[in-house]
Amino acid sequence: MSIHIKVENLTKIFGKNPRAALKKLEQNMSKNEILEKTGQTVGVNNVSFEVEKGEIFVIMGLSGSGKSTLIRCLNLLNKPDKGKIFIDGENIVQYNREDLRSFRQNKIAMVFQHFGLFSHKTVKKNVEYGLEIKDISREERSSIANEMLETVGLEGWGDKNPNELSGGMQQRVGLARALANNPDILLMDEPFSALDPLIRRDMQLELLDLQSKLKKTIVFITHDVNEAFKIGDRVAVMKDGEIVQIGTPEEILSNPENTYIRDFVKDIDRTKIMQAKNIMYKPSPLIFIRDGLKVAMNRMSSHGISSVFVVDRERILQGIVTIDDTIEAIKSNKTLKDIIRQDYFTTDEETYVQDLLPQAIETKYPIAVVDEKNKLLGIIVRAAVLSGLVD
Numbered sequence: 604m605s606i607h608i609k610v611e612n613l614t615k616i617f618g619k620n621p622r623a624a625l626k627k628l629e630q631n632m633s634k635n636e637i638l639e640k641t642g643q644t645v646g647v648n649n650v651s652f653e654v655e656k657g658e659i660f661v662i663m664g665l666s667g668s669g670k671s672t673l674i675r676c677l678n679l680l681n682k683p684d685k686g687k688i689f690i691d692g693e694n695i696v697q698y699n700r701e702d703l704r705s706f707r708q709n710k711i712a713m714v715f716q717h718f719g720l721f722s723h724k725t726v727k728k729n730v731e732y733g734l735e736i737k738d739i740s741r742e743e744r745s746s747i748a749n750e751m752l753e754t755v756g757l758e759g760w761g762d763k764n765p766n767e768l769s770g771g772m773q774q775r776v777g778l779a780r781a782l783a784n785n786p787d788i789l790l791m792d793e794p795f796s797a798l799d800p801l802i803r804r805d806m807q808l809e810l811l812d813l814q815s816k817l818k819k820t821i822v823f824i825t826h827d828v829n830e831a832f833k834i835g836d837r838v839a840v841m842k843d844g845e846i847v848q849i850g851t852p853e854e855i856l857s858n859p860e861n862t863y864i865r866d867f868v869k870d871i872d873r874t875k876i877m878q879a880k881n882i883m884y885k886p887s888p889l890i891f892i893r894d895g896l897k898v899a900m901n902r903m904s905s906h907g908i909s910s911v912f913v914v915d916r917e918r919i920l921q922g923i924v925t926i927d928d929t930i931e932a933i934k935s936n937k938t939l940k941d942i943i944r945q946d947y948f949t950t951d952e953e954t955y956v957q958d959l960l961p962q963a964i965e966t967k968y969p970i971a972v973v974d975e976k977n978k979l980l981g982i983i984v985r986a987a988v989l990s991g992l993v994d
């Protein structure tokens with residue numbers, strides 16, 4: 604993994620006297636107090652984070668928390684009052700006009716909530732816009748624009764006017780325009796917030812689909828926690844200009860930093876976020892076939908469990924034995940091999956808990972999490988799936 608964007612102690616103040624506000628921030632004065640005392644608005648307050656190449660980094664927060672201010676610092680539409688922004692190792696805050704122009708034309712592009720299309724230009728001309736200001740030839744522009752329109756599913760719509768298109772389609776144009784310069788970094792400021800829920804869901808899935816091919820570094824803003832957790836590899840939660848917590852959706856769900864985050868995520872359907880690997884236990888106890896019935900019996904009774912998985916030396920799963928079968932087998936002089944069962948469910952690490960519900964309902968045993976060689980990686984108890992997961 605390589606770090607693509609590194610933001611260090613970034614602060615942005617709105618108002619005529621940012622210095623006064625910066626000073627008050629250093630004295631730990633709150634955003635509200637600073638507004639009252641100095642009339643300055645704290646947009647972003649001492650924010651630091653890193654984004655890896657190819658990552659979808661989501662910035663989530665309520666309206667007014669500083670999301671737009673922050674993302675607009677990343678292409679210097681907002682000039683920070685303090686802090687550094689390294690992109691590919693270069694501190695862009697120090698860029699001169701020429702550096703900045705080249706940076707904006709080649710490395711970074713933005714998609715806006717309200718699409719930001721030129722209504723007097725055709726769809727295709729909108730997509731070509733960034734190429735036009737780079738003096739790229741007419742033929743090449745046209746061919747790139749066609750390719751981009753195809754990429755976003757708008758082949759054949761190039762000659763229309765944006766206002767002839769639905770909201771979802773207009774945002775596809777916005778995306779095609781952003782992609783036309785082939786930027787490494789895509790900034791998306793609530794790109795789907797203006798769309799109907801159904802369209803929005805489609806667009807989310809299409810973005811993920813597109814990203815699996817394009818592998819851009821994406822900074823994506825939303826105020827919707829479900830959208831954040833669906834799309835984000837990692838999510839930063841903002842409040843009053845500060846980042847309160849950064850983590851993967853699973854990390855934030857299982858370890859909310861404070862009650863603010865806890866409240867934020869309480870309505871999330873955990874089973875859609877959590878994967879098998881997030882709720883499995885270390886596979887223990889286990890037994891080998893050669894351990895025999897007595898050992899199996901002892902392990903189960905000392906751990907207070909009614910079944911145990913059987914593995915070989917490489918921890919390849921062989922089956923499961925139950926305590927009832929074991930007792931019966933000891934009485935009737937059978938071997939462990941005779942009573943080994945195969946009527947359990949297995950899953951891989953990446954399976955979403957939601958998709959384990961049918962098995963959890965049906966099975967009598969824990970669910971075995973295995974890799975492609977059938978090596979036992981973990982054990983999921985039914986209750987962890989059925990309870991909709993613990994907090």
Ligand SMILES: Nc1ncnc2c1ncn2[C@@H]1O[C@H](COP(=O)(O)OP(=O)(O)O)[C@@H](O)[C@H]1O
Pocket residue numbers: 617618644645646664665666667668669670671672673
């Ligand atoms: N151009 C501006 N001038 C003054 N205040 C601004 C400006 N832009 C944003 N703000 C203020 O900065 C804070 C963060 O706003 P914003 O970044 O737009 O939040 P979000 O995108 O999370 O809704 C808010 O208090 C907002 O009022």
Ligand SMILES: [Mg+2]
Pocket residue numbers: 670671672
């Ligand atoms: Mg905003």
